[in-house]
Ligand SMILES: Nc1nc2c(c(=O)[nH]1)N[C@H]1C(S)=C(S)[C@@H](COP(=O)(O)O)O[C@H]1N2
């Protein structure tokens with residue numbers, strides 16, 4: 001075999017990067033198919049299953065709880081060495097590299113298919129990884145072979161390899177360096193080693209490998225947490241909520257239901273990738289201005305007397321008439337009881353709660369301690385919290401916008417003062433305190449709808465959490481306010497449906513709504529934007545009757 005102009009280290013690098021991309025892609029596909037079908041895991045599992053008992057005993061005795069980690073690390077080291085070697089071979093003849101990758105894929109496919117519970121789809125991660133790995137290897141080897149200038153202007157200076165025109169001019173996979181599919185035979189004596197193009201390509205490969213591994217792990221992790229969530233059995237509430245009165249829901253087509261199903265519940269958070277917390281590992285630390293700092297586990301929480309409460313959450317970013325609000329039956333530990341155990345010091349006025357992913361939230365201590373159902377919630381509508389809504393534990397505080405109360409994936413509560421600490425949204429232009437403003441919304445008819453003339457129903461929801469809604473009025477075309485009939489509400493902490501019959505006459509009409517809370521305060525007409533502390537104004541819609 002001819003000696004290649006591409007040095008061995010460059011071939012090894014190409015092989016390593018191709019191998020890394022192959023594994024990254026395999027991990028990504030495995031996250032979708034089945035995390036156990038990731039070939040490294042499958043091979044590792046197969047090795048564990050196939051190794052004779054004395055070997056297993058030795059491994060456990062030597063590495064203890066880390067035996068799986070050592071095994072996977074061992075598989076990875078072997079694969080890395082093999083990939084580097086295949087890369088060197090591939091710079092001589094690409095077919096050697098392809099064949100070598102395929103041989104490893106055969107082992108991966110075999111391991112994946114022989115796992116218990118394996119299905120045909122389990123070959124996909126390995127096959128996808130192999131396909132992409134072969135392509136990346138060819139791509140990098142091709143980049144390593146720059147084409148020498150057709151007319152050599154000057155002899156290549158030693159040590160200046162890769163700084164020629166091809167290397168300088170083209171970062172991309174431009175036509176100049178793209179040799180035909182077989183090399184180095186074709187490049188022959190014209191070939192030079194193009195270090196720069198190889199390194200740029202390898203850097204791209206490293207990014208792809210890293211990103212796909214990261215995403216793949218993130219997604220497989222959430223499957224594991226889904227399984228952990230499925231294994232949670234929530235205890236019954238010591239203080240259950242009363243069954244919902246019959247009259248909470250008019251059951252009108254198009255009217256927001258009183259209870260929002262978990263899958264329909266609005267979601268607002270800063271998390272690009274959902275925090276995945278194993279409830280066995282979850283801890284809540286309560287510290288700061290307290291006499292006795294506390295650390296709670298999930299099991300500790302479930303052992304405490306639980307309270308059930310219907311609470312309507314609302315987002316400060318909800319426009320007048322918007323739908324960033326939802327109502328659920330929450331199950332959780334009263335936060336005030338936990339804080340009393342910790343002994344909150346007298347001059348503390350803020351709870352700075354932090355989520356697993358570092359988001360922070362500032363809640364007034366007096367609101368949490370005033371007897372309302374402020375919860376460390378574990379359940380939502382009869383299920384453990386969904387991952388998107390804070391599994392395993394979140395805060396719920398009736399009457400405060402979510403950004404100052406409803407920390408999902410909560411792991412830390414620091415008792416502090418508003419003049420000492422700032423939560424996530426405060427320096428970003430939002431008010432440090434955020435009591436929910438009384439609001440009402442028209443769901444029926446929809447804004448801009450065409451309505452048949454005659455009797456029709458105008459209906460919607462209104463909320464004034466922790467005070468309660470006492471009246472809702474509607475007016476058409478700026479006429480007299482008419483009292484809507486109100487559905488029942490189990491407590492002052494939820495929204496309330498309302499409805500009004502209307503004799504619709506042909507033409508364009510404007511419909512407006514306003515609510516009055518149980519303290520007699522009527523919702524203000526004054527318009528305010530959502531920032532800094534919530535929108536205000538009357539929801540106004542237009543309809544065409546014809
Ligand atoms: N960890 C975390 N919790 C968070 C947020 C966040 O960005 N991160 N957003 C808050 C905001 S602004 C709102 S309105 C509520 C929304 O809760 P939901 O997504 O369960 O409806 O969560 C709150 N809790």
Ligand SMILES: [Mo]
Nearest residue numbers: 315316402403
């Ligand atoms: Mo929010």
